[in-house]
Amino acid sequence: MSVKVDPNLMKDLKAFGLKDANKCMQCGNCTAVCPLSTPESPFPRKLIKYAQMGLKDKILKSPEPWLCYYCGDCSDTCPRGADPGEAMMVMRRYLTSQYDWTGFSRRFYTSEKFEIIAISIVGILIGLALWIFHAGNPNMEHAYLNSVWPAPAIEIADIVMGTILSILLLSNTWRCVRFTMGDLLKKIPLEIYITQAKELVIHFITQRKFGECTDRMQWIVHLLIMTGYSTVFMLVVVFLAGGIHVIGLSWDKIMFQRDVIYPFFHPVRLLGYYATFAILYGTTYAMIGRLKKSKPQYKNSHGTDWMFLILLQLTTLTGIFIHFTRLLDWPMPTYVLYVIHLMVAIPMLVLEVPFAKWAHLAFRPVVLYLMAVKEKYKEQKGIA
């Protein structure tokens, strides 16, 4: 059975940021130079060929886009200026939109206008909600956030949001799993899935594959952003009221949103500082890189790339300001900044996590884990 050539896919991929892939003449230098490409999963050339030939189904089944961390060696080496690294990035955007069953992701990626409007609407809704639902008598003498928006109430909202996001992200991830594994999904015994689960955790935390790239600076920056983000996520979402308060699990000593400020060497405060520094450093590095186009991976910036960095940095900056106004005990600025902080942070979480760039925090480790599962399965089959 021969596959149908479809030149229209290339036109479609342009909306996801594909620019130069049609310059590729299939020499394979990119694949040869890539430190992560293997004979079993060769990339980027193969994916570019799929794109050129319009083989949508094959792209959908390909794990390779998630195996690439975009070090940019391929783009530097390409003799035609076909920018294979960017093509892989485009594939990740395209796959994210294909995994998403709501169709929201596709619109988010293919229209900058839609992206900005969506972010704005969510931001304004959050602003309005905070304006409307606040406690009757806010403390105007001291900067006590709990007097305006009590932590347990925020926590409930937090859990509702978390649940919706998780459902969306997990359902998309499930589609990712199904596409990538195909028929193998059910053939592989559960036991392998369980024994290989450690891979998921390892890849998530260490991103050790990224460390195999030639340019290790990118790995460090990526680790900073990821760990910073995860720390804040733990502090805010999990420890907001000192644990999951609504189900009775809480411990006052690690509560994040409380009116009395922790002493300097308190672990929560130190973790907060680390996260602030890590995110700020990482995003600033990436933003300067993108402005100066200093590295291949920073040469092409899709609208979603900028949106992601801007929202993350704004969230961090507003967080820092809140910290200072609280230290200075200025009530009104604190409350206003808090509203702005959430107006930035929540759209970022709601839109970026299941539908856009943030989604890769799930897809990438999951695909790497599935690759490990597959390998183990093949190994066992080989022995049997």
Next chain:
Amino acid sequence: MEKKTAVYICTGCGIGDALDTEQLSKVATDEGSVPICRNHNYLCSQEGVEFIKNDIDNEGANTLIIAACSHRVMYDAFNFENCIVDRVNIREQVVWCQKPGDEDTQMMAEDYLRMAMAKVDNMELPEPYKPEEEISRDILVVGGGLTGMTSALDAAKAGHSVVLVEKESQLGGFQGRVQKVATFPYKGTEDNDLEALIQEVTQNEKIKVYTGAKVDKTVGGPGVFEATISQNGTTAEHRIGAIVLAAGWQPYDPKKLDEKLGFGASPNVITNVMFEESFNGGEISRPSDGKDVTNVAFLQCAGQRDPDHLPYCSSVCCVTALKQALQIKAQNQDANVFVVYKEMRTPGQSEDLYRKAQEEGITFIRCQSPEVKASGESLAVEAEDELLGEAVIMEDLDMVVLATGMVPVTAFGMDITQEEKEKKEEDEAKKGEEDLDDIPLDVIRRSDLLNLEYRQGPELPALRYDFPDSHFICFPYESRRTGIYPAGCVRRPMGIATAQEDAAGAVMKAIQCIELTSQGAAVHPRVGDMSFPEFAMQRCTQCKRCTVECPFGAINEDEEANPLPQITRCRRCGVCMGACPERIISFKNYSVQMIGAMIKAINVPEEDEEKPRILVLACENDAYAALDMAGINRMKYNAWIRVIPLRCLGSMNLVWIADSLSKGIDGIILLGCKHGDDYQCHFIKGSELADIRLSKVSETLNRLALESERVRFETVSIIDYDRLPAVLDEFAETIDEVGPNPFKGW
């Protein structure tokens, strides 16, 4: 001319240290009774040259033997007008490759001096050949396409009158039927501006254009060609100096293609040539119904690079397909265009056109053997994509364009060798006649282009795939007929830019030919040689060897089979001289007798001295140069050898072998050029002919009770100098084993 010989021995470059030059002088003065013999320690210096000139002016010396370096160097210093000059190579081939001060080295140098004295005794000063008729300086260009017209203009600009003959009713050739062109610098497609060139040609008063015409007959040779041109039933005669053959090409017949390619299965399967011809009005549309085209596939190498069809690459089809694809894209940006290729061949800057096509979104598929599937209205192409490792299908195609290749017009018409063979088979009586079957004959087809009245056939001989090219790297623009230079697609497939360059190159060669012929000198490769072959006709036996073997068809034949040499066609290689069993052909400064005398001049020691002698007959174009190179690199080789350079190994006459052996020389080795398809012989088949002649020698040797190992043929190119000493040493060992020649001292 009364000869007065003078011998000069240079003692520079280490010669004086390695040889006893006084002893060497005695060979000249005592043995040769040469009136003047002088030594000088720097003969090629201005002072040294003056030293020789002094003797020419004051002593009347006119036959100079200069024992110094190889004749391949310092030829401009030792250039003395109206003097017979011979160079004895005692530097590269004696002192630089032999043990200094050794007895054998001294003997070698002395022998070379003896050989030189014998040589000049048998030499005359050449006189340039002047034909009776006046030399014409006009150039005939056959073919009025892009190449032909460019040639005509280039020749006219250089001051030559041109006769341009085009078989069609108007100028332009294939390019005249093309709407868009893609050529240097290959940034995209451009409008075809051939009309401007046609205007320029027709308005040039130095160019006489015949359209709807052909060359009926060409007789004579360079400088003295007479071409009969017929046009509409009338004929015109022109005297011509040299000819540029730019007769072009024909597309390969698509009906012969593999059925898989679908030609004929659907009207929408066309060729690249049909694309140009049917859409040159403008709109590109579906051939079957004239509707718009949105899906088009180009299949490259249709019957090309394929041993069953055209085994070669036509070199332009990739660029043509890109151009046509871009034309479709320019008409409809949303059209889906596929190019299925074996390899994209876009050399040099034409790579930019490939890039452009990629940027325009044309899809490229690498496949060795695509298949067209046509049924009723539907048209699809299935291709095994090598880069994907899977079969892909392109459906709903409006048009498939097959890239068929270029066939030179010289490929059409019956091969005369074939004709002869058939004739011979019919005519039983002729079978018994003298057998010339062993001589390799050229492929010459009756393609009705030049209609040469040459004994060897009416058109240019073809090399591979019926292209009348020569070995282009070594001999650019040469054909195997002197004064006729093929250019453009008749020579090899090429695009516009190359064809224009080719036109200029061929015209340059034509002009050189006219210039040299008018001086009475030879053209490439013995440029400027004033000698020419003279036939002692009273002894001719009409055996036809010379007329058949001449690699350039320079010798015609009368009805009684007497050779009629056409000297302006001659390249002075001496193949005829080597071929002639009666030894009636000689040059003023190169003859059977002269070489024979040189062989006889070699001093062959008695058997008990245990100093065998080996004669090396070396082609002076490559093998002799390689021997020099070995010397320059100070490589040592056997001291028994004595080298005689030959113009071409094809000029080797078998009598020399007999002479050598009867004189007691123990072994003979022939060093010639590579022959066959990738021949390196400057005279095309000289070394091959020598090899064939030699094969007959072993019989003679056996008859004389001599071992056939004594004679050997080796092919050598100039770069083989490093293995040459080993070849010679190994041959010397063989001769040593075989033992001394029993004819010694007879």
